[in-house]
Amino acid sequence: MIIITGATGFIGSCLQAKLWALKEDTVIVDWLGDQGKWRNIAKHAPDYVIAPEYLDEFLETAQNVTAVVHLGAISETTAKDGDLVWQTNVDLSMKLWQWCAEREVRFIYASSAATYGGANKVSEFRDDHNFVYQLKPLNLYGWSKQVFDTQVLKMIRTNQPCPPQWVGLKFFNVYGPNEYHKGKMISVVKVKFDDIQNGKAPKLFKSDQPHLADGGQARDFIWVGDVVDMILWFLENPKAISGIYNCGTGQARTYLDLAYAVCDAMNVSKKVDFVEMPDALKGQYQYFTQAHMEKIRKAGYIKPFTSLEDGIGQYIQDYLLKSDSYL
Secondary structure, three states: OEEEEOOOOHHHHHHHHHHHHOOOOEEEEOOOOOOOHHHHHOOOOOOEEEOHHHHHHHHHHOOOOOEEEEOOOOOOOOOOOHHHHHHHHHHHHHHHHHHHHHHOOEEEEEEEHHHHOOOOOHHHOOOOHHHHOOOOOOOHHHHHHHHHHHHHHHHHHOOOOOOOOEEEEEEOEEEOOOOOOOHHHOOHHHHHHHHHHOOOOOEEEOOOOOOOOOOOOEEOEEEHHHHHHHHHHHHHOOOOOOEEEEEOOOOOEEHHHHHHHHHHHOOOOOOOEEEOOOHHHOOOOOOEOOOOOHHHHHHOOOOOOOOHHHHHHHHHHHHHOOOOOOO
């Protein structure tokens, strides 16, 4: 049995769909809520859904658990409630780590590319452990993920109890189906799709950096199917090397590339409107991200990553333009 926290969310529900297809027994730890998140798992229901407030009670008697995939978190980059973020992103993560260590259960958890903060060179997106301590996140969310990463590394360095296999995945900019509940944190791909569906040209932020052209901001955009494949690879290789790994494609693409790919997938002319960046994002905005992927390749993961154009085409044609857009 595999426990997945945050499994009615975006990445979690896509992972649940794949495990369901593989006939794995799963337990979801999450709230279904009243905003339609149940639709994310409607086609691939788990064996159990446990509300987070009952997690402790469930763990006391849980049997035959082979792995915990901890994806539940407060993931808004604009989050302000430091106490709540700490309780959710740090304390809960530590509780699950300790439970897995005691029960000898494998543990995979979500870190984030937000830990890299204002890094703007490929060499600054390295996932080797010694480099982790040098990172300076720009926001509360990224800081909370950085805190847990460093706590994990301290426990390993001081020979404290740890799960038999542990993996922290630094997710870069993930896009794909089942993200529709995410509000302002939804992927740029979906936002540009909505612009065009509403009869408008896709909007992009102007650059406020003198050396960077409008639309030249670049990110490592990764198709959610590739993220799920990487998680499954670790689940299928229990003796694989433990550690913190980047989860991106290893290739930065500009927002202009992304907007044009959306236009192509929707068969409209390539036209973009540039707008001013909101004050709330200034100073917290990453202008460049590109995952350094050599470490995971050396560990044995050889599957190629989906190109931005192919991923956007698949997302739009197979999901967003369908009457049922859920995975």
